[in-house]
Amino acid sequence: MGILFVEVSAKRSVAVMPVSGNEQPYGLLHGGAHCVLGESMGSIAANVHAGEGKYAVGVDINATHTGSATEGWVTGVCEAIHLGSSTTVHEIIVTDARGHRCSTVRITNMIRTRR
Numbered sequence: 001m002g003i004l005f006v007e008v009s010a011k012r013s014v015a016v017m018p019v020s021g022n023e024q025p026y027g028l029l030h031g032g033a034h035c036v037l038g039e040s041m042g043s044i045a046a047n048v049h050a051g052e053g054k055y056a057v058g059v060d061i062n063a064t065h066t067g068s069a070t071e072g073w074v075t076g077v078c079e080a081i082h083l084g085s086s087t088t089v090h091e092i093i094v095t096d097a098r099g100h101r102c103s104t105v106r107i108t109n110m111i112r113t114r115r
Contacts, residue, residue, distance in 0.1 A: 001036055010049035010088075013041050013078040019069050028068040029102065034094050035063050038105025041078040042090035046109035049083050056088060056109040063105045072097035076105075086111055 001022060007014040015037065022033040039061055046056035075095050082089040092105040
Protein backbone atom coordinates (compact mmCIF):
# COMPACT_ATOMS: atom_id res chain seq x y z
CA MET A 1 0.00 0.00 0.00
CA GLY A 2 3.00 2.28 0.49
CA ILE A 3 1.65 3.97 3.65
CA LEU A 4 4.14 6.24 5.40
CA PHE A 5 3.44 7.50 8.92
CA VAL A 6 4.48 11.11 9.53
CA GLU A 7 3.11 11.55 13.06
CA VAL A 8 1.73 8.98 15.53
CA SER A 9 -0.08 9.45 18.84
CA ALA A 10 -3.27 8.19 20.41
CA LYS A 11 -4.98 11.56 19.88
CA ARG A 12 -3.70 12.53 16.43
CA SER A 13 -1.81 10.80 13.64
CA VAL A 14 -0.85 11.73 10.08
CA ALA A 15 0.06 9.36 7.24
CA VAL A 16 0.40 9.53 3.47
CA MET A 17 -0.28 6.90 0.79
CA PRO A 18 0.43 6.93 -2.95
CA VAL A 19 -2.43 6.71 -5.41
CA SER A 20 -0.19 4.84 -7.85
CA GLY A 21 -0.53 1.10 -7.33
CA ASN A 22 -3.74 1.51 -5.31
CA GLU A 23 -6.18 2.39 -8.12
CA GLN A 24 -9.33 0.61 -9.20
CA PRO A 25 -9.78 -0.18 -12.94
CA TYR A 26 -10.99 3.35 -13.80
CA GLY A 27 -7.83 4.98 -12.42
CA LEU A 28 -9.31 6.29 -9.18
CA LEU A 29 -7.88 5.50 -5.75
CA HIS A 30 -9.69 2.31 -4.72
CA GLY A 31 -12.31 2.73 -1.98
CA GLY A 32 -10.78 -0.23 -0.18
CA ALA A 33 -7.45 1.61 -0.09
CA HIS A 34 -9.17 4.43 1.80
CA CYS A 35 -10.37 1.83 4.31
CA VAL A 36 -6.91 0.24 4.62
CA LEU A 37 -5.40 3.66 5.34
CA GLY A 38 -8.11 4.42 7.93
CA GLU A 39 -7.87 0.97 9.55
CA SER A 40 -4.09 1.19 9.77
CA MET A 41 -4.11 4.67 11.26
CA GLY A 42 -6.97 4.10 13.72
CA SER A 43 -5.65 0.74 14.89
CA ILE A 44 -2.15 2.03 15.50
CA ALA A 45 -3.48 5.06 17.40
CA ALA A 46 -5.71 2.76 19.50
CA ASN A 47 -2.77 0.50 20.30
CA VAL A 48 -0.71 3.50 21.41
CA HIS A 49 -3.60 4.44 23.72
CA ALA A 50 -4.01 0.87 25.02
CA GLY A 51 -0.57 0.94 26.60
CA GLU A 52 1.57 -1.70 28.29
CA GLY A 53 0.04 -5.18 28.55
CA LYS A 54 -2.95 -4.35 26.36
CA TYR A 55 -3.77 -4.29 22.66
CA ALA A 56 -6.54 -2.97 20.45
CA VAL A 57 -8.55 -4.78 17.78
CA GLY A 58 -10.93 -3.27 15.25
CA VAL A 59 -14.61 -4.06 15.75
CA ASP A 60 -16.26 -1.59 13.34
CA ILE A 61 -15.21 0.53 10.39
CA ASN A 62 -17.13 2.62 7.88
CA ALA A 63 -16.15 4.98 5.12
CA THR A 64 -17.98 7.64 3.17
CA HIS A 65 -16.31 8.55 -0.13
CA THR A 66 -17.04 12.11 -1.22
CA GLY A 67 -14.27 12.69 -3.74
CA SER A 68 -11.63 10.84 -5.71
CA ALA A 69 -7.89 10.99 -6.23
CA THR A 70 -6.24 9.98 -9.50
CA GLU A 71 -2.60 10.91 -8.94
CA GLY A 72 -0.02 11.89 -6.37
CA TRP A 73 -0.46 11.07 -2.70
CA VAL A 74 -3.38 11.19 -0.32
CA THR A 75 -3.02 12.33 3.29
CA GLY A 76 -4.87 10.82 6.23
CA VAL A 77 -5.37 12.79 9.43
CA CYS A 78 -6.60 10.59 12.27
CA GLU A 79 -8.17 12.22 15.33
CA ALA A 80 -9.55 10.58 18.44
CA ILE A 81 -13.26 10.97 19.11
CA HIS A 82 -13.24 8.70 22.19
CA LEU A 83 -10.34 7.23 24.17
CA GLY A 84 -11.84 4.97 26.83
CA SER A 85 -10.62 2.07 28.92
CA SER A 86 -12.40 -0.54 26.78
CA THR A 87 -12.99 1.16 23.42
CA THR A 88 -11.59 3.88 21.20
CA VAL A 89 -13.17 5.71 18.27
CA HIS A 90 -11.12 7.55 15.66
CA GLU A 91 -12.10 9.59 12.62
CA ILE A 92 -9.75 9.69 9.65
CA ILE A 93 -10.11 12.41 7.02
CA VAL A 94 -8.45 11.50 3.70
CA THR A 95 -7.57 14.36 1.35
CA ASP A 96 -5.97 14.48 -2.09
CA ALA A 97 -2.82 16.40 -3.05
CA ARG A 98 -4.90 19.60 -3.49
CA GLY A 99 -6.35 19.28 0.01
CA HIS A 100 -9.83 18.23 -1.17
CA ARG A 101 -11.60 15.69 1.04
CA CYS A 102 -11.90 12.28 -0.59
CA SER A 103 -13.31 10.25 2.29
CA THR A 104 -14.19 10.16 5.94
CA VAL A 105 -13.40 6.91 7.77
CA ARG A 106 -14.53 6.06 11.30
CA ILE A 107 -13.12 3.10 13.23
CA THR A 108 -13.97 1.65 16.63
CA ASN A 109 -11.39 -0.52 18.40
CA MET A 110 -11.86 -2.71 21.46
CA ILE A 111 -9.05 -2.76 24.02
CA ARG A 112 -8.06 -6.18 25.30
CA THR A 113 -5.67 -7.34 28.00
CA ARG A 114 -2.78 -9.58 26.95
CA ARG A 115 -2.90 -13.05 28.51
